[in-house]
Amino acid sequence: MRDELQKRVVKGPDGVEFEVEPLKDYYCEAPPAEHPPAYLKIVEDLFNWARSQSLWILGFGTGCGAIEMRPLMTPRFDAYRYGVQWRPTPRQSNLFIISGYLSVKTLKRVIRSYEQMQNPKYVVGLGSCTINGGMYWDSYNTIKRLDDYLPVDLYIAGCMPRPEALLAGFETLKHIIREGKAEGANLYARNFDWYKANQKKVIHDWDMPDYNW
Amino acid sequence: MRALLDSLKSLYPLDDIVLQRPDLAFATVPAAQVRGLLHHLKEREGFTHLVLLTAVDWLEDGMFQLTYLLHDRARARDLGLRTLIRRDRATMDGIHDLWPTAATYQRELKEMFGIDFPGSPGVDDPFVLEGWTDLPPYRRDFDTKDFSERNFNHREGRVTHDPAAHMKRHLYPDEA
């Protein structure tokens, strides 16, 4: 564990000393729980319709594909007219676009950010690197298939996919959400141990809490 | 540039001098002379900017080559200094006191090639690899494909087409 996560005594600005135990005080100790659907299908359908209309993307770029999101944010492609927008923090977003190759170091940050996002949340893998490693298939430092580590709702193939492909991807994702099939967060909670085992297999110096909520 | 090289040659044992362009030259110096020569170039000859510090792995010769590329802003010219150190004793004097930015290069070289620079700030901290346990990955005896196959799960069904064979089959189906 990193030093900042160790139990220690801190002195507050008012001079009072108190003990903090970051793993207990700052993080949720319970593993993630599944979120049951609403009591009536028609209500759940309504929820899903509403969810599909507000996709808030976490502004986190990983590979070359992150460059394709800039034209989407600007007038040329203007993704905002489809109800899609970018947010600066995980707590405010519900869609994580993994925009290309993902190094082991970045994977650590991605897991932390993903776990901090609120349910329901979605993951899109952008580009062939997230699907099977792409041209980094023999690299010592990039993961080869994203769905081993995070529940992926949709892949957008290409190296790299153009902004039009992303716009089409957003529309497909909306369909998936409206059909009630974008259950990534529940899948992650259900198979939490499997995902953790995969993550720890490649992250050799695991120095953070198991669940970063 | 030639005048500069001539005057340096009288002071330091320069070898393998290559005048690549009128404003770019390379030379090799023994490792023990590197610091002195860099200091001289920085203080006396106007090479105030360290462009980069990088390494080459000459596996067959058992040597690492370090390349220091310097730039002289006033006269718009570059000078690259090469030095060879032994692979099995990969240690070199740091130059972070001459250029603080060199500490970052040295940290990277420690991680990617395993070349140590004792005393360089943060040289043992992880740079891009965290929790790395294998050989330094830029060493040529490190097999990246083999490591990738051992360390990562791969998706089934990946095929690779040799472009020449594929185009031949595509364009001349009778001959294939």
Ligand code: SF4
């Ligand atoms: S799929 Fe291609 S464009 Fe995308 S991150 Fe990989 S190499 Fe880069």
